[in-house]
Amino acid sequence: MNAETSAWERRSTVRVVPPVRPRKLAKVPFVELADGRLQGVVSSGSDIERVYVSSFTTGTHAYSCSTNNNRPCGALPSGSSPCKHLHLLATEAVLQYGIDRVARYLRVDIDDDAATGAELVHSMNGQVERAPAATVFSRFLRHLNYLEIPDTTTPIPEMHWFPALGATR
């Protein structure tokens, strides 16, 4: 182990989670790399009450898209290619995490100059495979619930372990 690593390991405030880049949230309010999938929630273009749950699976690159009520996405008959919701998901994931992190998580081999979600989707060769929408949707609701919790003016000394770091600018 080199000296730099050992000094890093003996620090209390190092960055562990890579920063997330800002992006527009209107079309794809939720994206995550979790449960072995790139998964997220895509707002319907036509019905404000409806959302789609879309995902790509790590390794197999199987993809899935359905409404939050678990009805299959109409634009995704079996044997076809990924629908526009999946394309939007990939595009926003690349904006949020950077293409390298998404490709590494999904285990996709991308060209060195690949930069967009479309190129990421193009580099995958999976099949349609229904993934459960309910779990992802409930994780999205849990995510939204953070904004419903009131703030507090009682200090949280533990936050000194989590300094705001400005590397994304």
Place this chain on the structure above:
Amino acid sequence: MLAVNLSELLDGPLPGVEEALDLVAGFDDALVHGLSRLGEDRAAALAALAGALAAGPLGVRAGEAAEKIAAGSVADEHLSVLAGGRAALFGAVHDALLGRLDGALGRARGPWEASPSAASPGADNLLAGCRSWLHELAIAGWRGVDHDLVSAADQTIEALLAVPELRRTAVLLDGLAAELRASSPIATMERLPARRWADLWTRALLLSQPGAPAGAPQPAATVSGRLLILGVDVHEHATAVQIQVHAVLEPAGGGTSRLVRASVAAPKVDTIVGPALWRLLQWHPVLLGALAEHRSLDITDQPLLDSGDLVWHDDRAEAGEPADPFTTARVLLGGALAPAVPPLDRHPVRISEPVLVEGYTATTDGGEVTFDLGGQALAVDVERLPSCGPLTPELVAASTACVGLVRWDGGRWALQPLAVQAMVKRKPVTAHNGDWALGPTDPKVMKAEAKAGDSVAVLRERAGRLLRR
């Protein structure tokens, strides 16, 4: 801070600190590999930690805990005792460091007086859930933590977040769980934040002891007077943001000025970053307005904790006259009384003493910025510039005066800038972390924000539509 203060601060190592941190490193290494397969070396490390505590109140129990764990029996109680021991070592390191810093700055600090502990929040089953998760983490070791073990905390964290009295524990566990999740598979990680995760684990275990945590900040008084802002420190992880305003309080009716802090913490999600963070704190417009407009505040009957923290009530504050934080630092900082640190909070990570530094030469070398102050080098932590404010490493490197916080980590002192006066293209520029509290003022940033849309509003709309039906 003058050159003479800095040379006193940097004047050689502090006795005992290195030794204490070596003992801690042994314990932290045991947590990396898990207490269920300790092996001889790591068992010896636990025994050494216990040995260092032998003369103190934890002595006998720490020795017993180290022995039992080495023999393969890891009980809750043993873990709590060792966590207490690790925290006690850091408490001693904290006290030595802060003593050195106060001495170097000539800063007077009030004595800590134990206030009666608050009533227990009475959520013992939730706290037991925390302890049991922390227990499993310790058994598995960081290297053995997998996705299922991380997810096992989800429900507990969700329940903790709903209890205002347990917010500290909730925010801490949520931050730790997010890091473990993002790091997985941990077994193959090249390097592992061993000190950091052991810190978080230790604090979480102390906070989740049954009843109210002993030695946490307690209400001490209510105060009124004029509040002169020095700057704002910003803390952030994926699901929480906290601002901590450092200020000098001139008490109504006279008396010694004191250093105080006012904090606001709000839950958030990972996609809310940059200047949008301020919108999560919008229910405190008087405080945010004073930050953005560089004004003093007149406060009336605000509760003050024995840690020097105001429990902010925006409706008990009024915007006052314009007040330049650099002037406040020049004129008032030297004579202000610093608050005592409650026992539970004594960890070097919390050291954040406001200072004014000027008359230096800033140099940049491979992204590292250093202030040369009378021949002494002061490291500047330019990573620690929040994206919700206008400070950049370039601006700090071009600066001639800086209000900042002195911090200590990884064996060295560093300055965290909160505000700078700089020369850019031969024109004087001043920038404070809180300048954008009411929205960005830089046209470039305003344009980018307008293009990205209001992320907070978008998610609140989605929450309104999807959560309440």
